[in-house]
Amino acid sequence: MIFQFSKYPFDPKFGLPSPEPVPAPLVCDDILPCLLLFFSWLFKLLIWLSVAFSIIMIALTGLRIIIQPGEIKNLGKNLIWIITGFVVALVSYSLVLLIERLVATGNIG
DSSP states (O other): OEEOSOOOOBOTTTSSBOSSOOOSOEEOOSHHHHHHHHHHHHHHHHHHHHHHHHHHHHHHHHHHHHHOGGGHHHHHHHHHHHHHHHHHHHHHHHHHHHHHHHHHHSSOO
16 A cells, blocks of 8 residues: 655654654555554544634634624624634644654653
C-alpha cells in the first residue's frame, strides 16, 4: 500500500511520532503504522471541518442578528452554543497533540 504526498508521522523503530518526516511515497509494510496514519489524517480532517463549520455558522448567525433583530435572544443562545463547540474542538485538538508529544518524547517541551 503506497501513500503519496504524505509525511510519515511515526518513528519506524518504535511506531511513535517522529520529529522528522520521511519523504513520500510511504510504503506501509505493517498494518499498525497505516492505521495510525489513517486515524491521524481522519482526526485532522474532522478538526478542520468542525472549525470551518463553526466559523460559517458564526457568520450566518451574525447575519441573522442583523436581519432579524427581534429574535436576538434566541440567536444569542445559538451563538453561545456555536462558540462553545468551536472551543471544544480546539481544546480536543490541543489535548491530542499534548498526549501525542508526551508519549513520543516523555516530556511536554
